[in-house]
Amino acid sequence: MGALELRQVRHRYDGRLVLDLPSFAVPDGGKVAIVGHNGSGKSTLLRLLALLERPTEGQVLLDGVVANVQSRRRVTLVEQRPVMLPGTVRDNLAYGLAARGSRGTEVTRAVGATAERHGLSPLLDRGRHELSEGEIQRVAVARALALKPDVLLLDEPTSSADRAAAQSLFSALQSELDERRMTVCLASHQLEDAYRWADDIRALAEGRLSPVTPENLFRVDVPPGPGDVTKRVRVGPLEIAVMTERSGPAILAVPAEDVLVSSTPVVSSARNVFTGKLTRITQHRGAVHVTADMGIELVAAVTPEAVRELGLAPGATVVFAFKAAAVRVF
């Protein structure tokens, strides 16, 4: 078992609200990804879930029971840019096992097995100054998995990894999941990782859950004015037409499903029409995400048939169009 839940959680630093989550649950055995910009509150959320910080308001529950300090031993967090504790890789792999009361040969055996499994055997006697950032990240993940936690929390686990290292990390996680039940919650600003690996994706923006899919989220400053008039909001070099009563700092979201893709401009009611270069095409469970550089990066979700018929390929010129009413501001 390892179901985590936040209820009516509001968290503040020096009086500033950084997280506002009326409800947030990670089901037992779930593979949840939290995506969002830097500063959106992902790391804070993971620290609350890891029971390393107590929320200013609200509760954290583990398997339906209000979590306490003892519950911390069932949840392990691998931080973004993890640190090595004093000592060698061997000492680090042994740290949590010893803290949990394992002794002597039991620890030695577990450390050996973990090192073998994660390809860390050649590094066992190295100190932290003899490791690269990527190696430290691998050690940190192995150090957490050695404890066989019920819940594993990973904060930007591929931030210092190249594609091969990221692939190897996800393979290691998957092989662990094939052997035993474990809840995994991963925070990332890389949507590709989230889509490829998680079975549930939540978007976080300014400490709140986004009501729409996580692509095309931007921090903006909305000009004042009534909600029934189209406003033009600056996002990088673009001006995006929106219909909103809000003004001031906000998050602007363009649902990828609402973006119409064409190879040439078409006459339509869409108030937002941008032309740019297609940068990549990625598969996401049936849908295809087409990413284009319009001065900012925009993503459109289309069908595989549309990609074929339009002859979409990286480098091609594409036109994205979407209605002002489709743009969400929150």
Next chain:
Amino acid sequence: MDFLADGIRRALALLFSGDAEVFSTALVSFKVAIFATFFACALGIPTGFALATRRFWGRRVALTVVNTALAFPTVVVGLVIYGLLSRRGPLGGLGWLYTWQGIVVADVVLALPIAAALSAAAVQGVDPRVRRTALTLGASSWRANLTVAREARFALVAVVTAAFGQVVAEVGAALIVGGNVRHETRTLTTAVALATAQGDFGFALALGFVLLTVALLVNIALQALQGRGDRGRA
């Protein structure tokens, strides 16, 4: 200038002849310094950890008090401890006035803010991820603190050095609380003050040399400790 040269000659003669008076005074000083440094660090370092790692109501006030206490005038502390330990004082029953234990109490009060403030700064200098990592790997709060202490070991050795320096060089409180009783509470610093007042410059200088030597040896020992830690895997 002659009196200075005479003083140095007399000092060397006293030191190399193994003068009983000099060594008795040095022994009292060393005993007081060791005990006071131990108790000041035993209380001050955990206080510094709490101030650095825990968020509690009144923490800022506590930090301000500790930092203000760094500048406590030693004679004022001596007077307060004198009042507490005197026969009519609340701690008079201990019978510690004019004893080396009384000087230890005064020195602990003076060195404790140094140990607390400097160790708080040392712990605050450790990457907060170290403590979080220890906790998320299942360490108890105590074990996590030990891990942080290991990370801050060089700075913590400096804390002990600073506390020892305060205690071994202290004169005002030791004079008031200890009374400068020969072979009992006469420390190197109070003996230097007395000998200088009596015009025995050579004896005062000899004691000064011993004081410097003690301070030097302790610092060499602590630096050797740091060096050994440095050679190990960090």
